Amino acid sequence: MTGFSRKARINGAKNDIATIDSLQFDLATIEAATSNFSINNKLRQGGFGEGTLANGLEIAVKRLSKGSVQGAKEFKNEAVLVAKLQHRNLVRLLGFCLEGEEKLLVYEFVPNKSLDYFLHDPVPEQKEKLDWSRRYKLIGGIARGIRYLHANSHFRIVHRDLKPRNILLDAMEPKISDFGVARIFEVDRTRGNTSRIVGTYGYMSPEYTMRGQFSVKSDVSSFGVLAIEIISGKRNNIFYQSGRAEDLLSYAWELWKEGKSLELIDPALRESYSEDEVVRCIQLGLLCVEQNPEDRPTMTSVLTMLTRHHLKLPLPQRPRFFIQTESDDHSHQSVNEVSISKQNPR
Structure with a gap:
């Protein structure tokens, strides 16, 4: 669309500069807030550090890789775009810091730790805090957050690193x-390719892991893994069931095919669950990890199938998933480099 006046473009540029200035923190402020990035302030999830600004606001700071090839202007512009995202199921980006080799992202602090802490903690009491009602709400909340990224925000966003450590719980709201590794597309683009694979093995889609191809359906695949993990309480990337399956998704599919889906349930749930909801969520999770991206539902369809129980779900095929070998050292790889393109107005 054309027809914007020169004055409008100048005013728009001034507004962008003002927005960048309002979001930029100086390094001294972040160092003071985090006690100079003290290890005592390191949070469990994803390499974040906790801090408190002089005004008392608690923050979480993500220190990005110094090896990033991303330019300063690009980094600033992309931080501004991400800061515009506002949804109850997204952690809000408050700003950024760019000084010397330091590239920092400053987020709101979420005090109740990550899904990984509660779901995979060896202490049974932590897992028992996630009864089925909470787990069902977690699955729905995560789905709503991803749908916003894919369809309802100002940009078409592919997160690329959805995993339990990147799902924070605020009063059990996900x-x-x-x-840091998100890609944001123009409205007429739906997929991309890269030779630089970033994310976490066990949660990335097969086409991304093996061919560097990613799209919104890559996030759908990661959501499917999350759903199966929330139900089972087990990790996909270190799961092995002797004599049955070499990964959690194949094990879930085998049980579903045999009509034994309820055997997948986390023992911590005991009997406090809805059988219909559990079986439906397992089948939906398996649909999300279909090998062919085109066969996976959109997140809008996922939410429809979650909330309209009268709808009959399609039958899933056996999933194919990249399984980490003992020689891999990427079990928690999450290289932080973001590339974003602004979407054309709708």
């Missing part, structure tokens, strides 16, 4: 965090 919030998707860490947009």
Whole structure:
């Protein structure tokens, strides 16, 4: 669309500069807030550090890789775009810091730790805090957050690193965090390719892991893994069931095919769950990890199938997933480099 006046473009540029200035923190402020990035302030999830600004506001700071090839202007512009995202199921980006080799993202602080802490903690009492009602709400909340990224925000966003450590819990309300490896597309683009694979093995889609191809359906695949993990309480990337399956998704599919889906349930749930909801969520999770991206539902369809129980779900095929070998050292790889293109107005 054309027809913007020169004055409008100048005013728009001034507004962008003002927005960048309002979001930029100086390094001294962040160092003071985090006690100079003290290890005592390191948070469990994703390499974040906790801090408190002089005004008393608690923050979480993500220190990005110094090896990033991303330019300063690009980094600033992309931080501004991410800061515009506002949804109850997303952690809000408050600003950024760019000084010397330091590239920092400053997020709101979410005090109740990550889904990983509660779901995979060896202490049974932590897992028992996630009864089925809470787990079902977590699945729905995560789905709503991803749908916003894909369809309802100002940009078409592919997160690329959805995993339990990047789902923070605020009074047990899930919030998707860490947009350090996100890609944001123009409205007429739906997929991309890269030779630089970033994310976490066990949660990335097969086409991204093996061919560097990613799209919104890559996030759908990661959501499917999350759903199966929330139900089972087990990790996909270190799961092995002797004599049955070499990964959690194949194990879930085998049980579903045999009509034994309820055997997948986390023992911590005991009997406090709805059988219909559990079986439906397992089937939906398996649909999300279909090998062919085109066969996976959109997140809008996922939410429809979650909330309209009278709808009959399609039958899933056996999933194919990249399984980490003992020689891999990427079990928690999350290289933080973001590349974003602004979407054309709708």
